[in-house]
Amino acid sequence: MILNSKIPQGPLEHKWAYYKKKAKLVNPANRKKLDVIVVGTGLAGSSIAASLGEMGYNVKSFCFQDSPRRAHSVAAQGGVNAAKNYKNDGDSVYRMFVDTLKGGDFRAREANVYRMAECSLNLIDQSVAQGVPFGREYGGYLNNRSFGGVQVSRTFYARGQTGQQLLLGAYQALMRQVGKGSVQLFSRHEMLDLVVIDGKARGIIVRNLDTGEIERHAAHAVVLATGGYGKIYYLSTLAMGCNGSAIWRAHKKGALMASPSWIQVHPTSLPQSGDYQSKLTLMSESLRNDGRIWVPLQQNENRAPNDIPENERDYYLERRYPAFGNLAPRDISSRAAKERIDAGFGIGPLKNAVYLDFSKAIKEQGKDKIKEKYGNLFDMYLKITGYDAYNEPMMISPSAHFSMGGLWVDYELMTTVPGLFALGEANFADHGANRLGANSLLQASVDGYFIAPYTIANYLADEIHTGKISSDTPEFEQAENTVKNQIQDLINIKGTKTVDHFHKTLGKLLYDYCGLARNEEGLKYAIQEIRKLKQEFYKDVRISGQGDKMNTELEKAGRVADYFEIGELMCYDALTRNESCGAHFREEFQTPDGEAMRNDEDYQFISAWAWTGKNGGPELIKEPLIFEEIQPTVRSYK
Amino acid sequence: MDLHLKIWRQKDRKGEGKLVDYDLKGLNSHMSFLEMLDTLNEKLITEGDEPVEFDHDCREGICGQCGMMINGIAHGPLKHTTTCQLHLRSFKDGETILIEPFRAEAFPVKKDLKVDRSAFDRIISSGGFVSVNTGQAPDATAIPITHQTAEEAFDSAACIGCGACVATCKNGSAALFTSAKITHMAILPQGKEERSKRVMDMVAQMDTELFGHCSNTEACEVECPQGISVLNIARMNFEYNRALFFNKK
Ligand SMILES: Cc1cc2nc3c(=O)[nH]c(=O)nc-3n(C[C@H](O)[C@H](O)[C@H](O)COP(=O)(O)OP(=O)(O)OC[C@H]3O[C@@H](n4cnc5c(N)ncnc54)[C@H](O)[C@@H]3O)c2cc1C
Ligand code: SF4
Ligand code: FES
Numbered sequence: 001m002i003l004n005s006k007i008p009q010g011p012l013e014h015k016w017a018y019y020k021k022k023a024k025l026v027n028p029a030n031r032k033k034l035d036v037i038v039v040g041t042g043l044a045g046s047s048i049a050a051s052l053g054e055m056g057y058n059v060k061s062f063c064f065q066d067s068p069r070r071a072h073s074v075a076a077q078g079g080v081n082a083a084k085n086y087k088n089d090g091d092s093v094y095r096m097f098v099d100t101l102k103g104g105d106f107r108a109r110e111a112n113v114y115r116m117a118e119c120s121l122n123l124i125d126q127s128v129a130q131g132v133p134f135g136r137e138y139g140g141y142l143n144n145r146s147f148g149g150v151q152v153s154r155t156f157y158a159r160g161q162t163g164q165q166l167l168l169g170a171y172q173a174l175m176r177q178v179g180k181g182s183v184q185l186f187s188r189h190e191m192l193d194l195v196v197i198d199g200k201a202r203g204i205i206v207r208n209l210d211t212g213e214i215e216r217h218a219a220h221a222v223v224l225a226t227g228g229y230g231k232i233y234y235l236s237t238l239a240m241g242c243n244g245s246a247i248w249r250a251h252k253k254g255a256l257m258a259s260p261s262w263i264q265v266h267p268t269s270l271p272q273s274g275d276y277q278s279k280l281t282l283m284s285e286s287l288r289n290d291g292r293i294w295v296p297l298q299q300n301e302n303r304a305p306n307d308i309p310e311n312e313r314d315y316y317l318e319r320r321y322p323a324f325g326n327l328a329p330r331d332i333s334s335r336a337a338k339e340r341i342d343a344g345f346g347i348g349p350l351k352n353a354v355y356l357d358f359s360k361a362i363k364e365q366g367k368d369k370i371k372e373k374y375g376n377l378f379d380m381y382l383k384i385t386g387y388d389a390y391n392e393p394m395m396i397s398p399s400a401h402f403s404m405g406g407l408w409v410d411y412e413l414m415t416t417v418p419g420l421f422a423l424g425e426a427n428f429a430d431h432g433a434n435r436l437g438a439n440s441l442l443q444a445s446v447d448g449y450f451i452a453p454y455t456i457a458n459y460l461a462d463e464i465h466t467g468k469i470s471s472d473t474p475e476f477e478q479a480e481n482t483v484k485n486q487i488q489d490l491i492n493i494k495g496t497k498t499v500d501h502f503h504k505t506l507g508k509l510l511y512d513y514c515g516l517a518r519n520e521e522g523l524k525y526a527i528q529e530i531r532k533l534k535q536e537f538y539k540d541v542r543i544s545g546q547g548d549k550m551n552t553e554l555e556k557a558g559r560v561a562d563y564f565e566i567g568e569l570m571c572y573d574a575l576t577r578n579e580s581c582g583a584h585f586r587e588e589f590q591t592p593d594g595e596a597m598r599n600d601e602d603y604q605f606i607s608a609w610a611w612t613g614k615n616g617g618p619e620l621i622k623e624p625l626i627f628e629e630i631q632p633t634v635r636s637y638k
Numbered sequence: 639m640d641l642h643l644k645i646w647r648q649k650d651r652k653g654e655g656k657l658v659d660y661d662l663k664g665l666n667s668h669m670s671f672l673e674m675l676d677t678l679n680e681k682l683i684t685e686g687d688e689p690v691e692f693d694h695d696c697r698e699g700i701c702g703q704c705g706m707m708i709n710g711i712a713h714g715p716l717k718h719t720t721t722c723q724l725h726l727r728s729f730k731d732g733e734t735i736l737i738e739p740f741r742a743e744a745f746p747v748k749k750d751l752k753v754d755r756s757a758f759d760r761i762i763s764s765g766g767f768v769s770v771n772t773g774q775a776p777d778a779t780a781i782p783i784t785h786q787t788a789e790e791a792f793d794s795a796a797c798i799g800c801g802a803c804v805a806t807c808k809n810g811s812a813a814l815f816t817s818a819k820i821t822h823m824a825i826l827p828q829g830k831e832e833r834s835k836r837v838m839d840m841v842a843q844m845d846t847e848l849f850g851h852c853s854n855t856e857a858c859e860v861e862c863p864q865g866i867s868v869l870n871i872a873r874m875n876f877e878y879n880r881a882l883f884f885n886k887k
Contacts, residue, residue: 009858030785051772066693067759070701100854129775131768132827133783133791140782156848162701165795172767179763187756208746233807239695274666274672279697380699383716383723449772498683501674544688550749552648552691553683 003256003608004477006410007111011095014631016115019411022262023454023462031056034460035126035469037204039191040245040429041068043441044424045165045225046170047448047611048456055453057460058218061174061183064190064209064241066557069171072227072239073444075387076163077284077377078147079155080441082120082271087216089143091152093117096416098630099150100439104404104432104583105598107259107606108634109625111411112430116439119446122154126449130169134158144329147285147437155438160284160376163441170445187529188553189215193479193484194222194250194420201250202469205253205479207487209555214480216471220463221419221456224250224407225256225448230263232563232570233515234507235402237269237282241445244566245544247407247426247451255415256621258408258428258436260566261574264435264583265516266401267333270384280399280583283356284467285376285437290361290370291583292315293333296352299344305355305393316340321638331434331583334398339594341397348395357393399517402440403584407574408608408623412455413447416608419463421456423447428606433582487540487547490557495540499556502537506530506560514571518589527568534564569609571617576620579603639665643678645690646738648747655747657736671714671724672704689725692751693748697722703799704807706751706822707738712802712861720800720863725851734880743848744812746869755801757847758815765836766819768828781827792820796864803858803866809850815860816840817874818866824877834881 009013026034034057038049041063049061063071067102096117101108124142128134134156145151158165177183188209195203195218205217229244230236240493251257268287269280289633294313301308307503316336318325326337337354346352362370371378381389407415407422409429416422424444431439513526537560545551580596581591581603589597607624640663648655660678669677671811672694679689704721708714714724729735737751745753783791795818803814820837821828829836852871859868 010694019778047772055819056772064701065701066755067799069762070697070703075696075698075700084778111790122775125775126770128778128781129768129770129828131791131823132794133795133822133826136783136788137675138783139786140784143778159793161700161796164798165792168795172762173772175759175763176769178759179765185759187759207840238663240703241695276669276677278670278673278676281698303652321765380723383699384670384720384725386725386727398820445847446777453772498680500680541684542687544683544701550752553689555674575777601737613810 001416001610001621003408004410005109005623007109008411012110012114012342014171015111016118023458026457026461028056031466034058034463035060036223037060037217037219038223038225039204040225040227040424040426041171041174042071042073042225042227043069043167043170043444044426044448045076045223045366046167046174047445048176048223048225048423048452049454050062050170051449052175052456053182055245056182059177060186060219062186062189062191062206066188067314068174068185068187069168069597071167072242073165073167073441075239076441076625076629077160077282079145079157079162080123080166080445081147081154081438082124082156082442083154084121084124086142087153089152091154095152096154097489097584100436101432101630103434103436105434106432106600106604106627107581107625108430108432110627110629111273112538114359114533115451116430116443116446117564117565118451120442122450123442123445124468127166127169129365130173132165132169134159139211141292144627145289147288152435153183160286160374165372166441166445169395170448185425191246192249192483192558194253195475195479196253196417197473197475200635203471203476205482205483210550211552212546214483216476216480217503218471218476220460220466220469221421223421223452223456224426225423226426228406229566230400230401230403231312232507233510233569235277235280237266237280240278245559245562245563247560248566250407250420252611254417255420256408257405257569258606258608258612259405260609261435261514262401262404262568262583264402264404264440265334265398267330267398268339268396269355269399269401271395271397273350281380282401283352283381283394283396285330285355287374288375291326291356292354292360293326293354295340295343295347301347305347314345327535329434329436329441332587335585337398344405350590353397354396355393356396358389359572362390371513379395400511402435402514404428404433404435406443406523408606412458413452414455419459421452422451433584486558487554488629490541490554491536491543491547493541493543495542497540497542498559499553502533503556503560505533505565506563509533510567510570514574517585517587518574520575523571527571530564530568530571537561537564553607573607573609577603577606598634604632639667639726640666641729642732642734644734644736647750650749651746665726665877667725667727669726670697670722671726672707674726691771692752693750693810694722699723700798701874702800705740705800705802707740707805709736712805718863718865719859724759730877740801742804743811744810745804746800755799757849758799758801758812760847761774761812761816761840761843762819765839766823768823771834778845787825791822791826794818794866794870798864800863802863803863804849806857806861807819807850808857809853812844812847812854812875813852813861814866814868816844817870820868820877821873824873833877834884837874837877837881854884
């Protein structure tokens with residue numbers, strides 16, 4: 001298979017305009033005849049469902065939460081990037097494009113990245129018009145702050161709850177369409193399979209999570225906006241429900257998975273405190289604007305942080321990366337923390353954390369100023385840990401956070417299955433090997449508000465004469481039976497171990513062998529272990545309750561079953577890439593002073609994987625990356 | 639630490655519920671309340687029982703999904719805290735804890751501790767938005783908004799839709815939730831145009847959903863995890879009367 005990324009012709013800055021000019025349109029009268037399914041109600045899903053509803057298509061919107069407003073986008077704290085240059089500090093679409101491409105370590109498509117930067121201008125306008133209360137200056141103009149990895153202030157924020165406010169804007173736009181009847185809402189429904197007819201995506205099979213009923217839904221196009229799969233590590237910054245099942249099941253129906261092993265580890269989450277723990281809470285990256293990161297100079301230090309004098313502290317980021325210091329990109333900051341922790345300088349009860357210290361900022365700016373900027377984060381820290389970070393430094397530690405990988409999509413955000421689109425974190429696009437902060441809210445939003453409305457219409461224009469899609473076909477029948485059989489098989493195992501036990505074991509394996517650092521031996525070992533664990537799961541998992549009733553354990557079991565396969569592919573992917581790039585750090589490929597060593601000659605491509613069935617391994621298909629505008633350089637944050 | 643739990647178990651919407659006793663021993667006081675329920679469920683599953691169904695997702699106090707009544711208080715003893723942000727250090731060793739679903743006519747129980755809060759979505763869908771289409775918004779700074787106004791709007795916009803206000807209210811009123819949205823929109827220039835129609839429609843929807851009336855007990859603000867102020871309710875009443883006075887929808 002040859003992958004066609006469908007990048008439009010012409011110079012970079014005109015490609016998107018050229019595409020829009022040439023894209024096919026659907027006459028308003030014909031739109032009513034076309035059905036679209038949107039799975040997911042995060043920023044990507046709500047925005048595309050609302051946009052298509054507005055345009056007059058029949059839209060069905062699905063999510064597994066009890067309300068679309070609870071999609072995981074709600075949790076994003078720090079902010080969203082846009083090249084508005086309101087600060088007059090030299091920002092521009094072009095600079096944002098360069099920063100983003102560089103931040104992704106030259107493993108993203110130029111044209112996509114440029115378009116994201118270009119559309120960033122509209123997103124702020126759109127959200128403000130919806131009533132999103134972004135932070136403002138006293139004069140009434142929008143305020144910005146700077147985020148890790150860039151030297152201009154291009155991040156817009158709504159206190160520490162930017163994702164929540166952006167999502168509420170999108171959710172309200174969605175609910176407006178629900179009220180008008182142009183979008184039909186199915187909350188507490190989980191997509192369990194994709195239906196492909198004559199090579200095109202034509203519908204989905206879902207389970208009503210309240211009743212256990214299995215339903216068929218048909219449409220002319222299917223959009224997956226189902227978020228990331230970082231929860232595969234079990235301990236991560238993601239919500240409990242986040243999973244990779246929707247994209248994985250689409251993968252098994254023919255959509256390629258790209259760059260699955262590129263997982264961003266976030267440097268500022270709270271450290272693990274015990275085995276019972278179910279998640280690691282993220283402390284916003286914005287804290288690094290004022291907090292200084294350090295560890296004691298002495299190994300196995302037991303003094304309280306405030307008792308350690310200044311000259312016995314190692315501000316290792318400021319020391320190693322003077323140009324960026326505490327704002328060094330996430331992969332670099334995370335690895336530097338892990339390096340110090342592994343070397344025996346970690347702090348806290350489990351010696352698995354580093355300090356994030358605000359004493360200097362409080363001294364200089366006053367407690368009130370810090371409170372205004374980050375108050376809710378300090379409160380959250382107090383609630384979770386019982387410590388007051390105004391008086392002593394926070395303890396932070398790296399944790400799995402964001403999956404750059406996902407379904408492979410072309411410039412139109414269409415997967416390799418015609419009619420199947422993937423938006424937001426569910427696709428692999430735009431972030432390369434290392435997403436910079438504040439770009440993924442942006443990507444999810446612009447995919448849904450500004451890009452997919454054009455590209456999906458372009459696809460639907462050829463579907464006007466197809467007529468209603470029936471869900472009464474052998475393909476639907478077969479997909480429904482597969483789903484029902486899987487549920488019954490899981491229920492029938494009646495073993496001895498819980499689903500969470502398997503999820504935790506898998507997560508630990510991935511942290512150890514396919515986490516912040518990887519090597520060949522470890523990855524090969526992990527693949528064997530994941531296979532064994534999967535076999536054990538199918539023999540020994542225990543799910544109580546029934547398949548045709550509300551059953552949370554069953555929901556989790558289906559997701560963990562998919563995680564085994566995704567985890568294996570992650571290891572494969574990491575194994576084939578003999579280089580270090582962005583978040584992907586292969587220990588065999590590093591410079592003498594421990595920095596990542598990229599290999600453009602051999603690895604300047606996107607790895608897309610095809611599912612070949614149960615026993616054959618995955619097949620690698622390469623999409624070469626061509627850089628016309630800027631030439632890859634070595635990333636240096638020194 | 640050891641805890642004795644009394645948990646409301648109810649098979650489905652129509653089923654009759656009852657309190658069931660469970661004992662947990664050797665818990666770590668740093669555990670969150672939901673991690674304690676996870677621990678209970680692990681135990682129930684390995685013993686062949688059905689786990690307790692409860693709603694939750696983000697576990698960081700922001701999605702609004704994890705509401706339950708703990709010792710008769712929405713989200714438990716700590717003020718302005720969601721259930722997922724409550725930790726066992728707030729309880730005493732050996733304590734008995736009563737855990738029940740949110741109760742309100744408009745929030746029917748689905749199973750065990752899960753309730754149906756879709757009425758909130760319908761209230762939003764009746765008018766809780768600015769009617770702006772995609773892709774044609776004016777430049778964001780073209781609408782200057784003072785720092786104070788933006789912050790004030792934020793205070794109201796921060797509602798997480800958890801429903802604790804309804805569960806706490808003796809009348810089962812959704813006034814705090816609805817008024818937070820009305821205030822958020824009414825004080826921003828973007829939302830001003832539709833303010834009359836919005837308040838009329840949203841209040842009407844509240845009634846249709848069988849939420850009770852607000853009788854100003856102010857219990858809601860006390861339990862609200864986001865500290866949404868009851869002044870929002872005053873604002874809603876003002877907006878409502880204003881809309882009536884000008885008789886425009
Ligand atoms: C703690 C945290 C902080 C973050 N902070 C920032 C930040 O400051 N700036 C930034 O830019 N990014 C941030 N991010 C990343 C960003 O929030 C996400 O990448 C982005 O919101 C993803 O949006 P989405 O629409 O793709 O998916 P989501 O918002 O995750 O939505 C996924 C949707 O899919 C649904 N779904 C999934 N599977 C199924 C299924 N099988 N059937 C039915 N429905 C399904 C879910 O119900 C949900 O509605 C943060 C992420 C986390 C976890
Ligand atoms: S007003 Fe407060 S208690 Fe009520 S739904 Fe909103 S956040 Fe929850
Ligand atoms: S689980 Fe999201 S607020 Fe508690």
